[in-house]
Amino acid sequence: MTYSAQLYWSFRSPYSYLALPRLIALEDEYDLKFEVHPVRPLALRQPDFFQREHPKWLHYLLTDVARLAEHLGIHFAAPNPDPVLFDHDKNQAADDQPHIDRLTRIGVLASEQGKGLAALYAISKRIWSGQAWTEDGVLDAALTEAGLEPGDILARAETEADRLDGVIRANEDALEEAGHWGVPTMVYKGEPFFGQDRIDLLIWRMERDGLTKR
Template structure:
């Protein structure tokens, strides 16, 4: 029996990434599958004028679609407090001061180094996107890291100490995503084929089964 491997490109600011994460994590539990977690910086960082260039209806539609999908999938979602990206919603302009997203993404890459990236993404994104608490205050994020089998203090130390190296790895993730045929998240890349969006999980599973994906032995 052979373990199949796929890469998951993912962002802490993407509600669609959040809506996909626990389902991808469930696949790893059920099938003989390794998903390599590869966080990237969101478009707001990679292309700061992205939101200003889009059609005026784009952001409103995305917000409506996310709420609809959360109801359909029965996944609770709320407004992140604070938003991982500092942005003026009225003008859609991205602030030059970003106190959260660099820390989060570097933590995610450090977790990926430890082989716990997907678990950390799941636990942290639930904390952020369920919107029940100010996720950056108190011990909320530390508790989420602990649920993923990680120590937040150690991750933060690594993120601060190796910021440049982690950013280089994150940039390599972005380059690999684009080389694989896409630019957005969440994207699962399997055998060179990209599956973009939380609505392509079943299609990705179908393709992996064609390649011999089997259930884990109980």
Template sequence: MTLGYDLYWSFRSPYSYLVTRRLVELERDYDVTCTVRPVYPIAVRQPDFFAKSDPLWFSYFMLDMRRSAEFAGLPIRWPVPDPVLMDPVTRTYPKEQPHIHRLTRLGQAAAERGHGLRFIDEVSRIIWDGTTDNWHQGDHLARAVGRAGLDLAELDAAIAADPDRFDRTIEASQDAQRAGGHYGVPLMLFDGEPFFGQDRFDQLTWRMAQKGLMHRQGKR
């Protein structure tokens, strides 16, 4: 029996990036499918969130981000540029967000074509692994999308033809995320049970094993 789960995921979340490779390997080796449901980060949903947060929140976040990447054996650097534009004085986020809106809509388009997990894996690497400056320029994004088995121009054209539909779908995913039990990312929702955070991957697979998770043929 094939198991399935929903993945609520953001391109601005380092923890989303850190869990993705393990989710790719899980689907490669086990009879499980992931439904990728891209959502906007908290900075877009609540533009004043960081302006109101305790300064210790951010300093600990940066420390933990680097430590978690080191523990996972993955490279990480804050993206250049940041997928979400911020006013450095007020620490608030303007409504116009060219990068994160495009990325999230592209992620939704990829998911609809059955390549969601491969897409977020390849694209998050060029954003987060520190090897690519100006990931939004040149052919960096197109090449990453190509490695995921898709064509960037085709995805952009599909979004341009009906951007409101993509926005409605993303908003529906955000509503479903909260209904599933949490507002943060990455959130894996399996059999009605939420697993929030990249550090809940082992508990996710433990629960799946209880529900009959099986190796794919030839993967033992």
């Protein structure tokens, strides 16, 4: 019997990115499948988020993410460009979001084809490389690496935008119904496990339910 857990995930969350290698390794090690549910970043779901945070929050976040990446041995650099466009005068996300909307739709399409984790990782390691990930061919190469047909995926991200946006909103509603709002959040039998530092706790819970290694 294959066990499953829902994974709520955002392309702009550095913690989500840093969790991916461990989640992929767990699927290889255990009889386990993560059902990928991409959501928009909190900056879009809660536009006043950055206005409400403590002034030192961002500095701590950047410090923590950098040392976590070093600890895990994962290359990490600021994205170029940022997947979320900001209106710095208002200190919130801009109304028009060409990058993150497209990326999140691509994530949904990849998940629907059973390639969710592979696509998230292939794309994210390019976003967080510090290199110009929006250049021609970069996303194509990532999707090919994940075992997907880039021409099909990129075209459908445009032609099926309304349907995909509906799936994304449903994912966001399901995340809140499960009891959290942040990412990455894993949900098993309705119980949320928020944060990359709760992966071990999730596996502990599932092992108590009978999850075994392959």
